[in-house]
Amino acid sequence: MSRMSAAERRPVLIEAGVRVIAREGIAGASTRAIVAEAGMSLASFHYAFESREAFLDELTASVVARESQAVLPLPEAGGDMREVVEAGLVRYLDHLRADPAHEQAMLELTQHALRAPERHPLAVAQYRRYADLAEEALTLAAERAGATWRVPVPEVASVLIAFSDGITLNWLVHRDDRAALAAARAAADALSRMAAPR
């Protein structure tokens, strides 16, 4: 590997790590597998990162930070709240179908963070980010639909995230687009009932 500063190396390793985890899971993401994917030597890894755990923590944080293209911007669908929310969920489903490995990797990172108490804040931060995105999307949706949320937006967002997670997990198991769409429709229905026309 040509010369490269530790600071430049970190993002390269993280990209490689994301690819390996998507392909093989966290269990398969050994330091050796990661440096092989990145095309560098093992020593470079521990020159750039203190440990594999520290690497995984930074990877999680970094991948979560840019988790935004999935839902936003909302597709420009008109209609009432139900339709707008459903369009948003359908858009998310498209994203999921386009890159299932990525979403599966996110799930695995969550579970990995859940396993050790000292990593729990990472999982919370991950979901904090999801919540921010969801709130933004929901506010936008209310604007589009000309409605207001009767329930505080953060609470609506929390329900939206729970629904998306469940739909994701089920789609990963069955790869059943119809079922996912049906669930998305039901979710949109439930969510839209937390809003009232303005």
Add this chain to the structure above:
Amino acid sequence: MSRMSAAERRPVLIEAGVRVIAREGIAGASTRAIVAEAGMSLASFHYAFESREAFLDELTASVVARESQAVLPLPEAGGDMREVVEAGLVRYLDHLRADPAHEQAMLELTQHALRAPERHPLAVAQYRRYADLAEEALTLAAERAGATWRVPVPEVASVLIAFSDGITLNWLVHRDDRAALAAARAAADALSRMAAPR
């Protein structure tokens, strides 16, 4: 370890395996950790099971097979469909709160099964079992509420499972009972709208 036939040993090892996975995750469920938990020697493990993977497969199947106390029987709540479904979900939440490690273990087993194509059928079977339970519960709920499902029950079940999964995952991250209840209420609302009074 006192003398024991391979056939008797298998369930004992599986119980031990479930405890280890709940405590330490699949990654921590080494053959040595499992036999230590079961109080037997390493050789007994491979006398009873061909390999660790075969063991995990059988463990998954066995644990899924008896996954039923969580939802059924439905608590005897009267009321309309929304109330009955909500009561069922609340009951599931109680079960989740009582033994989070178990639900987390189930999630990990699903993801483990999703990782290798040859184990994918196991994940599907796991969800097939969930679907059966959900269908049973939904049919019972319709009876209780004196209503009928306007949508085929299997489809309602699939939505119910997606919602429960999502609520579970989010509760495992945040341990936020209020948020889980809010999501359960929203889910019950959406589901009940797939039924009509008889």
Add this chain to the structure above:
DNA sequence: CGCGAACTGGGACACTCGTCCCAGTTCGAC
């Protein structure tokens, strides 16, 4: 009682893992 099959414990194997070390190379600053 005897005998063959079933089961046992302990040790060993080949391997992978995260991490570390160290002698070399390459760079930027002076």
Add this chain to the structure above:
DNA sequence: GTCGAACTGGGACGAGTGTCCCAGTTCGCG
């Protein structure tokens, strides 16, 4: 150009892994 710091590759380490082997023990059956 020199020099010190930054970076490199390769090899080694100790620990942990799944699996296997084998000499012993124990049991049920005849």
